[in-house]
Amino acid sequence: MHRLRTWPRDLLKQALHEILRRLPVGFAPRLGRALAPVVQRMNAGRIYARRIAWNLDRLHAGGPLSATAHAAALARWWKGVGAVFAEYATLERLGEAGRLEIEDPAGVAAVAARLPRDGPVVFACIHLGPFELCFETILNGLGREAVGTWQPEPSNASNAILARLRARYGLFAFPPGQRSARHLHRMVVAEGFDAILFVDEVCDRQIHLPAFGRALPTRGNAVTAVKLALKTGAPLVPVHVLRTGTARYRFVIGAPLAIHRDGSESLAVSDGVAALDRYFDPLVRTHVEQWYMLPELRLPGFVPRSGQGTSQ
Template sequence: MPELDAAARKKVIRGVWENLGRTVGEFPHIPTLVENAPFGPGYEVSGAEHLIAQAEHGGPVLFVSGHIGNWEMLPPGVAKYGVGFASFYRAAGNPLVDRMIRDLRNAAMETPLPLFAKGARGAREALAWVAKGNRLGMLVDQKMNDGIEARFFGHPAMTAPALAAMALKFRCPVIPGHVQRLGPARLRIVVEAPMLLPDSGNRQTDVALLTQMINDRLENWIRICPESWLWLHRRWPKEVTREV
């Protein structure tokens, strides 16, 4: 975002750390947050009609988002509309911490759903899960070295193509959504209409196109409130980072 001056950049950096701290602090309290609370802690859902439609329709659905706002609010908030989804997760290095995180995530859900570990085994399990007509959510904003190259903020970025490949394989809805932070423990889940899947007849081309469409959607959300995104990982190649 070269258009930002030094003061705006400092504001983003401060905001990133504040959002991360609040997200961690809110994590154990997510099960207690009330939808449409008149004031104070709570959450609201914009675009709930898309969730209701999928609950009535049934069948596999892929939810796509990124580490924006308090992303931990997505699974329990969506589940309350009858479209709970399984998720991928990266296991913590400390087994005790990992168990605590899993327990907190399960506690936030009325009915716990599978958490697939990132890696080949988890990918196979997730594919089988969707093939059975279930729903899956993925955060796809982080670098994947063995992914495919797509543009992100105008720069090349290695991106996971798994969600696009799965969506095209099953021709199932891809629903984008993210969390906006309105204040301390005050959140808004924004659910958008299902994306239009490409259908050129060339699978490789369609996977690349849908992957780029998803990156573009993520970029649009982040540009609106850049301090809400977890900028702390190396999303771009080192040579791009040096240029910026």
């Protein structure tokens, strides 16, 4: 029954994706932004939409925001998410179209290029801007051999679109699970592939990193990234993408994070996760309007306003 209800929407989504693939790269994000206000109004009464608004107000670097400023920031967040979905259709064409700038002040890419074949890099990413560009740029912009992980979307159409997109630009990403974790470990530790891990993934129905003052996570992608760096001696390199204009983007490579590799593994892992949190917390706050994961963040103190719907 669920498939019957979602079939028209999924068909429309895939048809629109194929149309956008054949149009200039600047058209897709413009269309996504244009449709976003409609989607925002349709979902305004849902709990997840009110959580987005509340989280945005709590985290915004310019806060506390006036009602007018908050409404404008919230509208920009929805427009950015609309652009993200539309940009899947053009993602692998952005580099050759001259729309992607790579910022690498520490010269990490040049250093990584001199590593031996069996010397991997562990890239830690977050869902800023069109975050899929983290995968594509590491593989094709930097010329690395890398594997990653991903969390399937609720929509079968979205999963099909992502599978075809990743096949086009050459990514193999493992789904969640212990078996996938073992394969990822083998390919990075034994085979020397780079790892690409989004450390702000959903685990136990919420985001745990950045912690924003909560306890740091003791499992999940951040822990896996640090453990892989410790096991292989690889640098732990934070990366992210920002939207700098309409169909213009910047891929930023941070300096490798310092990890105390001597002593017990538990202390080293805790130290590495804390380093990731220190790096990404202010980054998200500064660019919170581009952070895709706002609806999945459950900070303490959130109470839906009375008199509004309680749809999930």
